[in-house]
Amino acid sequence: MSGASERILRIRSAIAIAAMLAAWEIVGRFELIANGAFPAPTAILSGLWADSDLYWRHISASVRSASLGFVIGNVIAVLMAVLFVQFPATERLMSGINITLFAMPLIAVVPVLVLAFDGSTPQVVLAAVAVYYPTMSSMLLGLRNVDDRLVDAIRGFGGGSLAILRRVRLRAALPALTIGLRTAAPAAVLGSLLAEFGSGSRWGLGTFLLGSLGAGDPARLWGIGLVATGIAGVGYGVFALVAKVTTRQVASETLATSPVPASGSREEHPVTRFLYALASLIVALGAWQLLLAVIDLNPILTRSPVGVVRFLFTEDGSGEARARLVTALGETLPAVFWGLAAGLVAAFVFAVVLTLLPSVGRSVLPFALISQTMPLVAFTPLIALVFGRGAWTTIVVTISVTFFPSFVTIAQGLAMTPRRAVDVVQIYGGSKLTVLRLVSVPSAVPYLLAAARLAAPRALLGVMVAEWLATGRGLGNLLNESRGRLDFGMIWSVAAVSVVVAIALYRVFVAIDQMVMKRYLGG
Amino acid sequence: MxxxxxxxxxxxxxxxxxxxxxxxxxxxxxxSSPTASSASSGSTSSAAEMRQLAFQAAWINDAEFIGYFIGIDNGYYSDEGLEIDYLSGGPDVIPESSLLSGRAPIALTTPDTTIKAISEDGAKLKIIGTQFQKNPIGVVSLVESGINSPQDLVGKTLAVPPVNTLSVEAMFRLNDIDPADVNIVPYQFDPTPLIKREIDASLDFTVNVPFSIREAGEEATSFLLYDYGFTTYNDTVVVTEEALNERRDDLVKFLRASRRGWNENFQDLDKYPAMFGSTWFSGTGRSVANETFYNNAAKDLIDHPNGVYTMTEEDIAANLEALASIGINGDRDMFDTTLLEEI
Known part of the structure; x- marks a missing residue:
């Protein structure tokens, strides 16, 4: 793109953003939406100004635990990625734990963390958990994607795998790592805020939100939401800058969130594969058991894997417990499905619009970026203010968490439309729309599926947070209710079941993906 | 520890x-809570004499716990040789779990969960006092809707936090009302639906939410579940049996200093909420006016002619009866009133 048209695009984007802000101001001033649930930007700003002392203390507490968790989680993630690339078998053994950390709804872990740790440790641990997967997967991809010729050269000079790691892989992984860190930064903020909200720690934006919820002051809720988004956005921006320096490949945009396919050759014997899968399951359950031994709590508070199975199947009252869990699942799963579908459709439509009308796409992009970085827990109450406490809120929350990663993935697919296929259509006089219909959309389908795979676990998290904070239904509510009823068996069961559901959702889309790909490639 | x-x-x-x-x-x-340690550090010269006591509260800092803040700031605990490690609560903090995990030997709980933990899970806990003689939870509505007793709820929509559904249904049965005649919907501790008249009434802390409703320009009325047969305490003071055996003296001292804090608070209900606005209550997202309202409304539910925390035999029996009606079966042994006698 030439410098002049780039400048025109920028001006247009600025005008569009200014227009949106002006419209928001008018809507807020005259309380046009939901009786003033949408306060004017100036009202939010004056609230921020009035409470600025408080905000600083809350911000510094949140930033402190988020950064501590960010550092710890990333150090572990980098070390694990190195371990996996040096000893590929370890990755396959750890795959059960990795996929759990990828898919696990953070909200389900908070009650368990608060049981095990005190002070600000739950915030730090949750932030660390939230950053582990994006960083580990990016780093691993970076370590693997190396120039074979360099590897051969080192081997030729008698270097072993350590020399290859040091001289080739670590250097090659740097750009991918920074992209992983970019995704991890907002995740750390979300982790910290969620745990603050649950543990009611003295300072932190999550706590501020908790205390402000019942006060009926929409401007305050918006202030907290925007500040939290700002912090997450700064984290994202800093590492985006670093990433720009370390890499010039725009194509690696989605590296950070793409699950890494497990290593291991395709021709492997099915029995070996099965044994590896079994071993990774055992390792994951063993880690659970080990964690219980390490935190060493009164057995009334904890449940081992066997304990959860007993609670749901053999103990007294297991029938009733199962029934409650199944009812909750029956409320949660349809919401996940519809929210996910809506988020994917929105992302697909938006990606298509972007290819046809780049200037429109550009002006909306900042808002899409906000939806990516905004901490879920801070925005759900705002969405509830505007959309009420029913199914709409759940759907909107779910769209907001699934939209952006899906959009990035799909847009990338559309951008990689083979040039020659486009030329063929255009030679025969096809319009832009015909190109879209015959070439772009079909070639974006695999990316749509990849997006679904990534977004499904996020959709579950979105639905559970909405259920907890707004609608009072489903798994999110059952978790909250079990806490209130001191039902430790149910707390652990909901946590375990939600992880299993998230992994199952992910697996379903992986399977569909493989089926479709086989058709594409085999047909 | x-x-x-x-x-x-x-x-x-x-x-x-x-x-x-x-x-x-x-x-x-x-x-440790920074405010608690800084507040008590004024008298660190005799720190060697001070014994640490971790105390798990039930929620984030608000007027519900003002008696303890007064006790810490005015040195009532240090007069007893105690240094309080004050732990605030939150949605995911289960006070009983702080007791069972050894984080704190003493906590404020709800009697239903504590008795359930003792009777069903075999938790080794004892109730040694109660902050609220009457549970402040009740049915809150706008004055205009004329809901002043359970009977008035027939045919109306009542929002109930899922955790409290059983208690509300028990209250209806005790008043010969079929729970099916009331439309019960889930409630998330937010007065907005009530103000917008999406619901007719909600179950909430009667000492707190009427303030938010008034701020929104409406007038609220309420009645307690307690006054209609669901006779439970709240913020029961619960300790581990281990602490009862090994630190009995400290527990008595804690109760004495805390009672002193509450009595001081009752002298002037407007004084401390304002005073704590920039310390204990700073940054909680709630206003001083809100805490002042709470403090005034809560006094009659906390105070008792025999002193704060009193548990009479009749009231203990009434608690056990009410809880039995929702399937939680406790007995007199779960309460220990002998520490109160030593205050």
């Missing part, structure tokens, strides 16, 4: 040693 070292050590191992130094740095400043 003798177990702390071991737990900290194990947690460090849990982090794989990678972030060990970071964990240590983080554990440092989080181990």
């Amino acid at each position: 003798e177990y702390t070292d071991r737990r900290t050590f194990l947690k460090t191992i849990a982090m794989g040693g990678v972030g060990a130094f970071l964990m240590a740095a983080c554990g440092d400043s989080s181990s």
Whole structure:
């Protein structure tokens, strides 16, 4: 793109953003939406100004635990990625734990963390958990994607795998790592805020939100939401800058969130594969058991894997417990499905619009970026203010968490439309729309599926947070209710079941993906 | 706290040693509530004499716990030789779990969960006093809707937090009302639906939410579940049996100093909410006016002619009866009133 048209695009984007802000101001001033649930930007700003002392203390507490968790989680993630690339078998053994950390709804872990740790440790641990997967997967991809010729050269000079790691892989992984860190930064903020909200720690934006919820002051809720988004956005921006320096490949945009396919050759014997899968399951359950031994709590508070199975199947009252869990699942799963579908459709439509009308796409992009970085827990109450406490809120929350990663993935697919296929259509006089219909959309389908795979676990998290904070239904509510009823068996069961559901959702889309790909490639 | 070292050590191992130094740095400043330690550091000259006592509250700082803040700031606990490690609560904090995990030997709980933990899970806990003689939970509505008793709810929509559904249904049965005649919907502790008249009434803390409703320009009325047969305490003071055996003296001292704090508060209900606005209540997202309202409304539910925390035999029996009606079966042995006699 030439410098002049780039400048025109920028001006247009600025005008569009200014227009949106002006419209928001008018809507807020005259309380046009939901009786003033949408306060004017100036009202939010004056609230921020009035409470600025408080905000600083809350911000510094949140930033402190988020950064501590960010550092710890990333150090572990980098070390694990190195371990996996040096000893590929370890990755396959750890795959059960990795996929759990990828898919696990953070909200389900908070009650368990608060049981095990005190002070600000739950915030730090949750932030660390939230950053582990994006960083580990990016780093691993970076370590693997190396120039074979360099590897051969080192081997030729008698270097072993350590020399290859040091001289080739670590250097090659740097750009991918920074992209992983970019995704991890907002995740750390979300982790910290969620745990603050649950543990009611003295300072932190999550706590501020908790205390402000019942006060009926929409401007305050918006202030907290925007500040939290700002912090997450700064984290994202800093590492985006670093990433720009370390890499010039725009194509690696989605590296950070793409699950890494497990290593291991395709021709492997099915029995070996099965044994590896079994071993990774055992390792994951063993880690659970080990964690219980390490935190060493009164057995009334904890449940081992066997304990959860007993609670749901053999103990007294297991029938009733199962029934409650199944009812909750029956409320949660349809919401996940519809929210996910809506988020994917929105992302697909938006990606298509972007290819046809780049200037429109550009002006909306900042808002899409906000939806990516905004901490879920801070925005759900705002969405509830505007959309009420029913199914709409759940759907909107779910769209907001699934939209952006899906959009990035799909847009990338559309951008990689083979040039020659486009030329063929255009030679025969096809319009832009015909190109879209015959070439772009079909070639974006695999990316749509990849997006679904990534977004499904996020959709579950979105639905559970909405259920907890707004609608009072489903798994999110059952978790909250079990806490209130001191039902430790149910707390652990909901946590375990939600992880299993998230992994199952992910697996379903992986399977569909493989089926479709086989058709594409085999047909 | 003798177990702390071991737990900290194990947690460090849990982090794989990678972030060990970071964990240590983080554990440092989080181990105690900053305000509590700074407030009590005024008298650190005799710190060697002070015995640490961790106290788990039930929610984030608000007027519900003002008696303890007064006790800490006015030195009532240090007069007894105690240094309070005040732990605030939150949605995911289960006070009983702080007791069972050894984080605190004394906590404020709801009697239903504590008795359930003792009777069903075999938790070794004892109730040694109660902050609220009458549970402040009740049915809140706008004055215009004329809901002043359970009978008035027939045919109306009542929002109930899922945790309290059983208690509300028990209250209806005690008043010969079929729960099916009331439209019960889930409630999330937000007065907005009531103000917007999406619901007719909600179950909430009667000492708190009417303030938010008034701020929104409406006038609220309420009645307590307690006054219609669901006779339970709230913020029961619960200790571990271990603490009862080994630190009985400290527990009595805690009750004495805390009662002193509450009595001081009752002298002038407007004084301390304003005074704590920039310390204990700072940054909680709630206004001083809100805390003042709460403090005034809560006094009659807390105070007792025999002194704050009193548990009479009749009231204990009434609690057990009410809880039995929702399937929670406790007995007199779960209460220990002898510490109150020593205050």
